[in-house]
Amino acid sequence: MKLGKWIAVCLSTVLMLTACGAKEESGRVQIEFFQNKPEAKGSFDALIEKFNESQSRIKVIQVNPPDAETVLKTRVVKNDIPDIIGMGATDTYSLLAQSGIFMDLTNNSLLSQVDETYVEMLKDVAGMEEVTGIPYSTNANGVMYNKEIFKEMGLRVPRTWDELLATAQKVKEAGKIPFYFTYKDDWQTVLPFNALASNLEGVEFYMDRREGKITFAEKYREIAEKQLALMDYGHGDNFGKNYADGNRGFARGESAMYIQGTWAIPEIRKANPDVPIGFFPLPTGNNPEENKLISGVDTLLAISDRSKHKEEAQQFIQFLLKPENSKQYITEQTLFSTVDGVKQDDPAVAELLPYLEQDQVLDFADHYIPAAVQLNSVIQSFLQNRDIDGYLKKLDTEWDKVADRR
């Protein structure tokens, strides 16, 4: 009968699909490692391969989607949390940590292997006494410059805000691009903000803001003005180029400076391995002694509290924390290690090391701003309409709105 045949076709299709959906490698425990850095996909792949070959019991799989924080939250909503999560110490981390989805690592032996300063930083960001993440690497955010262009034009590394603008002015007068702005990607617009806000007002501002003692309108005018001042030294299409364009452009020597994080260096070198990169902290005021470097936890490793393979997950983290593996990772990614004794010796970031060694560092300001405020798009919009009053008011109303909902 025809009907029977149709049903058979139908069923077998569904069965075929189910069979494919459920394929699993026999014998090995599979754990999923979710991380948010597209730049680091290759580096982690190499380490994972090494780990998978080093033993025969565990198999790690990496997942690295774009807009990873949103994807991660979707996964959390689905109650389908990856075994290991690698992410920045951001507000999203704080929110997830407070919802209790991560395993408590407070007295775990893994923690004793990393620098305590960063463990403290994590506690601050999360606003919790328990520690639920292992800081793995840290980054720095500042101004990248092309050493060759600086040498040709006889420029010196600026140490103050006025010197910075003067340097940019000289580059501009020579008909070159001072800063390669990449503001089609909204997250890029936050980089100067982080340096300015952390240096000029400090992260204490956010503690007071949470209690409603203070407003952006009262304190952030200078920051806003300086954000705008930088915009005079861009190129013709500041809002039309994205992060990828910027990395390629800077690699080709199209601009003298590039306000960026150290994480971009491997991407830039992919486009041109020989570009002579230097790096200095963004000067925000006119006293060079007071100027600090912006540095935060680039990747922390957390384990899902609902994971069925916590043992195996810790084993993998232990593997990543081995000095030689940490070294391999930070070398490829031009980041800094939290593991004692592992040093970054890339010449491109040599100028930053003194700041790190003397603890002249401040955390990213935006790590303290709720993600739902959507700081990125607020700043991106402000830099276009240049309305300082509107911008500060927007920051205050968005902050209150989100606080009201929590």
Place this chain on the structure above:
Amino acid sequence: MNKRLTPYYLMTIPAVVLFFVFLTLPALQGVYYSFTNWNGFGDNFDFIGFKNYVNLFKDGNVGHAYWFTFKFAVVVTILINIFSLLIAMGLNAKIKARNFFRGIYFLPNILSVLIVGYIFNYMFSNVFTIWGKNLGIDWLSTNILGSEQHAWIGVVIVAVWQGIAYNTILYLAGLQTISRTLYEASSLDGANRWQEFWKITFPLIAPFFTINMVLAMKNSLMVFDQIIALTNGGPGRATQSISHLIYTGGFEGGEFAYQSANSVIYFILIATISVVQIRFLQRREGDV
């Protein structure tokens, strides 16, 4: 119960169940969550009554998403219909290789909206800008997607480029049902082209016009893939559509319940529009 009817019930019940579970139930759940302050993953939440709804009406971002989406939908619908009607009339005229051209114009319809978006994203930033510079045209030498005022035009261009395909085919089908003799008769009466169009062509393809308007409107109200591929809602929130807001906001911590409330409002609005449209379609069906 009439025994003869049993098979008919058996034919429909599974579909009704699935339909209820995957469409009606989630919609009801959304309504339920919209009265809470749940963030989507925490263990506990409270009922907060209409607070989400009150906040929605005070929220400029939500208002802007609605404004953008409706502006976008109206402009796209009008442009798609004008262009596709013109192209269809061109294809219906006496030209060579009509099937070849018809095939080309339909091609965009089979392509993934997301991928087309990525291709245009590249062209907006790296191709059109080069033309602009070479030709010395200022507005063309910067990426339109980077401009807060004009980015939405970029999204419109992509939506129209792709949306024309389907509507052109429908209009062409409509035009081909019109007999040549009607035009011959009118040309004997001395009617010019313009009169011919409004007196003969348009009334006869009116049903196609309705369906095309409805389809184009429906698709553009749900715009999501293009936004993801082209602007991700930016610059700022200039091109954030309602779908995009619900997706990003809903999974952005603390907004699950809030965006559920937004969905409910959106649903009420769309439902109102739908009722009007279905009435319209039904009346047409009654005529046939």
Place this chain on the structure above:
Amino acid sequence: MRTKTNWVVMLLITLGTILILFPLYMTITIALKTPEDMLSSVFGLPRELHFENFTNAIQMTNFFNALGNSAMVTTATVVLTLLTNSLVAYAIARNMNRKFFKGLYFYFISAMFIPFPIIMLPLVKLTAGLHMTNLVGLTILHTVYALAFNVFVYVGYIKSIPVALEEAARVDGTSTWGTFWRIIFPMMAPMNATVGILICLSTYNDFLLPLIIISDTSSYTLPLVQYIFQGQFNTDFNLAFASYLMAMLPMIIIYLFAQKWIINGITQGAVK
């Protein structure tokens, strides 16, 4: 009365064709160039063909796995949709005089204009709870969501099929099921073609549903893969375009061979 070719219209139509084809020309040429070629000329034809972009993209995105997933979901959805949706529509169309079925008709088609985002958030939780965050779940959801539009077009079509044939069959002792499969279903062939083509295109190209439903990397469909690899494509547009082209190619190839059939099928649906 035979008129000559209208050259003015012909010219305009040709110009329009260029607008349609230009982005595709760019896609193909960029996919075959290297970043260095791009520096010298963005628009020109590639000086030599760099097929390594394709091999690299295949390796990087695990292309054949994604293609397999897309093909499976699309095929299964088309088959399932044709079989189930037509059946539901038949039951409704033949009982429109009864309150229950008439109510069902409106229940189904009222969903036609409900935007997906409305149910998106709860759906994520629901499918996760039912363990449907995989290709099977995706297939079922596509089929269920197609119901609204398909019931609308099928019912319209079935109404135009005279009942006399079915009555004759019934007199011969054929069951209602038998009548449907042996008499009605074959008669709906043109409408099945229309529905099949539309559902095939929409399933193959869908992005939002897989985005929120699928979480296992090995189940990614082609559009999802393009999204997921944006980060890795960043520095190499040529690689990205090779990947885009490959993702679109299966549909383009099918279209090249079945163009007339596809367009007629879609036209059919609208005219009826």
